[in-house]
Each structure stands twice: as C-alpha cells, then as structure tokens.
Amino acid sequence: MFSDIPVDVSPMHEGERIRAANMFVELAGPKSIGAELVQVDDSITDGKFEVIGPELSEMTKGEVYPFGIKIDIKGEKLEKELEGVIERRTHDLCNYVQGFMHLNQRDQIWCRVSTEALDSGFKLLDLAKALGILFKEEFPIIEEISVTILTNEEDVKEFVAGAHDIYAARDERARELSDEDVDVFYGCLMCQSFAPTHMCVVTPDRTALCGAINWFDCRASAKMDPDGSIFEIEKGEVLDDVKGEYSNVNEVIAQKTQGETDKVYLHSVFEYPHTSCGCFEAVAFYIPELDGIGIVDRDFSGETPLGIPFSSMAGQCSGGKQVEGFTGLSLEYMRSPKFLQADGAYERIVWMPNSIKSSLEGFIPDDMFDKIATDEDATSVNDIKEFLKDKDHPILERIANLGTDDDDVDDEYSEDEDLVSQDETMGQEFVPVATAPEMAMPMSGGVKVIFKNAKIYAEKVIIKKSKK
Numbered sequence: 001m002f003s004d005i006p007v008d009v010s011p012m013h014e015g016e017r018i019r020a021a022n023m024f025v026e027l028a029g030p031k032s033i034g035a036e037l038v039q040v041d042d043s044i045t046d047g048k049f050e051v052i053g054p055e056l057s058e059m060t061k062g063e064v065y066p067f068g069i070k071i072d073i074k075g076e077k078l079e080k081e082l083e084g085v086i087e088r089r090t091h092d093l094c095n096y097v098q099g100f101m102h103l104n105q106r107d108q109i110w111c112r113v114s115t116e117a118l119d120s121g122f123k124l125l126d127l128a129k130a131l132g133i134l135f136k137e138e139f140p141i142i143e144e145i146s147v148t149i150l151t152n153e154e155d156v157k158e159f160v161a162g163a164h165d166i167y168a169a170r171d172e173r174a175r176e177l178s179d180e181d182v183d184v185f186y187g188c189l190m191c192q193s194f195a196p197t198h199m200c201v202v203t204p205d206r207t208a209l210c211g212a213i214n215w216f217d218c219r220a221s222a223k224m225d226p227d228g229s230i231f232e233i234e235k236g237e238v239l240d241d242v243k244g245e246y247s248n249v250n251e252v253i254a255q256k257t258q259g260e261t262d263k264v265y266l267h268s269v270f271e272y273p274h275t276s277c278g279c280f281e282a283v284a285f286y287i288p289e290l291d292g293i294g295i296v297d298r299d300f301s302g303e304t305p306l307g308i309p310f311s312s313m314a315g316q317c318s319g320g321k322q323v324e325g326f327t328g329l330s331l332e333y334m335r336s337p338k339f340l341q342a343d344g345a346y347e348r349i350v351w352m353p354n355s356i357k358s359s360l361e362g363f364i365p366d367d368m369f370d371k372i373a374t375d376e377d378a379t380s381v382n383d384i385k386e387f388l389k390d391k392d393h394p395i396l397e398r399i400a401n402l403g404t405d406d407d408d409v410d411d412e413y414s415e416d417e418d419l420v421s422q423d424e425t426m427g428q429e430f431v432p433v434a435t436a437p438e439m440a441m442p443m444s445g446g447v448k449v450i451f452k453n454a455k456i457y458a459e460k461v462i463i464k465k466s467k468k
Helices: 080-094 116-117 126-140 154-176 216-226 247-256 310-317 354-359 381-391 395-400 407-413 422-427
Strands: 025-030 034-040 047-052 067-074 100-102 110-114 146-151 184-188 199-202 228-235 238-240 283-289 292-297 326-330 349-352 431-442 448-458
Touching: 025 034, 025 116, 034 080, 047 126, 047 199, 067 080, 067 126, 067 154, 080 100, 110 116, 110 310, 126 146, 154 431, 184 216, 199 431, 216 228, 228 247, 292 310, 292 354, 310 326, 349 354, 349 381, 349 407, 381 395, 381 407, 407 431
Parallel strands: 034 067, 047 146, 292 349
Antiparallel strands: 025 110, 067 146, 100 110, 184 199, 184 228, 283 292, 283 326, 431 448
16 A cells, blocks of 8 residues: 555554654744645545655755645545544644654644655655545545645745635634533544543534634534544533533543543633643643733744743643643634633733734733733733733732632731732732632642642742753
C-alpha cells in the first residue's frame, strides 16, 4: 500500500516528537504561516497529488517554511458538514508518517521533518500520497481524493486567507444552539495519543479545545462512525448549570481517563477545570495578585503577566492534567454566552493579547471591552493594577469584597495595624489571593489536598520561571 513511500507509515508513529537536534526543517508553526483544509468538491481528479513550491530537496536545513495542506474529497454520501470532522483527522494521519511531526490544527498547524526521513529519500509529495491512501482507508465514504501541498509563501498566504473564511462560517453555524437545547454532548479522544488521560467534552456552548470541532461536527462524526473517537454522552442530571457539571459527563470522563479525572466544571478554571490536551488554542490562567483571569493564545510570543510565555504555561497544564487555575480552551469558546460564567465571565478577565481582544469585538460586553488590559496596555501585574484602577474594572469591587463576608477573618485581623482596609485592596500589603468553597491542590505521589471554605491571604506572591 505504501511501497513507493521511503519511510514507514503506521499508527505506531503517533506521538513521535521531532526535537530541534533531529529536525531538518520546520513547516508553519509560530515562526511562519500555514493551514489545513478539507473540502467536498465534485470536480476533483482522483489521485492527483502535487507540491506547489519548494520540495524538501530545495530547502535549507534548520529553516522555517510556510506550509499548507489542501485536501479535496468526493463521495456520494459525503456532506459539507463532515468537512470539519474529516479535516481534524489530518493531525492523526500525518503523524502516521515516520519522521513527520504534526501538531495543532486549522491555521495553527506546526510541522517538522526529521533529518533521518530526508536521508531516507522522503519528500513532501510522499506525504500527499500517504494522506490520500490513509483518508480513503479511514473514511470509506471518500471515493475520490486529491492532496495539494503548498510551500510557496504567496500561495500559502492566499490559501490561509480563504481557509479563515471557511473556518468562520463553520463556527458561526455552531452558535445556533445552546447547551439547554440538547440532551446529548460529545466526547472526543483524538488527542489521547499525546494526552492519554484527556477527554474533550464538546457541547453547543463549548467547542473542542483545538477550536476545530464543534457540536455539529461531533454529531456528524458519531453518525458516520459510532465506534470512532468521537461519541455521544448523555448529559444526565444537571448538578450545576452555572459551573457546567453533569452527572453522566463525570461518569464518562472517569471511565475514559483511566480514573485520573472524575469531575469537571465545563465553565470554570477553578476547583475542577476541564483537562487540557496539547492542541488547545489558548490558556486561561489565574492571576492571584489581582484575583483575575488572563488569557493567552499560542500565537503570542511575549511573556504573560505571570512572567512566562505561552509555551511554558501550556507545558504546565497539557498532557491531560487537571490543574486548578489553568485550563486550555478554544478561541471560539470565548464567543460563547457561557464563557467562564462560573468565574464571572468577562468581568473576571483582566488581561489578554491585543490580537485576541480585537477578534472578540462584539462578543465581549460593550461595557467591559475597554476595561480589559492587553499586552499593549500593560505587561506586568503592577501595570495591570494601574490600568484596572484607571478603567474602573469591576474586579476592584470583587477584590474589595473578598474578605468582608467572613466575620471570623475580619475579627482575626482587626487589630493588625499592617493590614490595610478592604477598600484599598489594590495597594494593600496583604492581598486575598484566593477564595473558594473548595480548593484542591495536587501534591506529589498522586495525593490531593482539599481545602474546604478556603480563604488565602498573602503578603507577596512570586512566580518564577523554571531554570530547567
């Protein structure tokens, strides 16, 4: 089947990581541009595989190149609503090719070719051929297929622009429903080759972390392949409609994550946040000094207010871990009316890159849009504090009220002359950095310490980058 392809093609190569030391070239990723797109097209030529732009033999070792994967398919039973589902499989199938690494999805793809694969005679045309075979094998309803690899910068730019329009149309359709309108959610296990204890829960109000799969995509996929990696989940009893907790969802998560996770709040970063894989588009993170939440996406190359970049933050919460105060999410979820509703939604957001904020105009409430700081307004916690005070962000009232509901705490500190009054919280020495009815803290050895009705005060919070 793959006799004319000089490297092995098999699921056994899923999860292969190509490090910089073993890399010949990088394709797309954070230093360049790229996208992948699957479309149903009745006018295609079956078996047409081509590379438009430089082949690997014309590239320079260690360089980064633009990259596009254009896949056109035809079949009597194929429908437009299946495009997104089939497209998402590009991630898995590319990783079947030994010496080729594919990460992320849509216009966030990040690929590498190993030096060993190049030495074996591997070409990008071989990738196109392999994908043609694999997609037909994985989806029998695909009767004809053509695959075009793009590496010429101008062609890739045009391709990415067109792909953006198609992605946007898919996302807009998915906003037609809300969680209350359906009895069934969906689970997705596509990323378990990289994150064995992760399961994505996809609802009308919460797209998959990768941003590439919505509720309609999942419905189409589950109908097409009931035994596949995307499957139905009956919601079961609604345990908390604000946090987004459902009895049957918890049971299925426990089953599919090897018991590692047994409870998830779909609309919160606290207590039991949704686990994160590695393909998420952005991370929501808690900023304790402000009792606020920041958002950073993988396109942001600077440091977050916590003093670390996206890559370091992603490493802390990816791999299927459930880390309180951090959760991966899709950018489309930020357009949902249920976006982090248990945490205060946009009234709790204090910082995000300007590129994200600009894309959310019309979805962030009008009275909050100018009150959320961006990387162009502030980069440090102190700068953000000043910005929030200047804009009268509602987080100020939240912080001021944090310590006032507990008389015992007030009495305990009433004689401490160093404690500033609560209405001066933004400048006080002891800041209430966290409060929750239940707060879980993972420890080594699989132990989890749970604080009930916790309220934590700190004189100073220091977050340092790891030197490792």
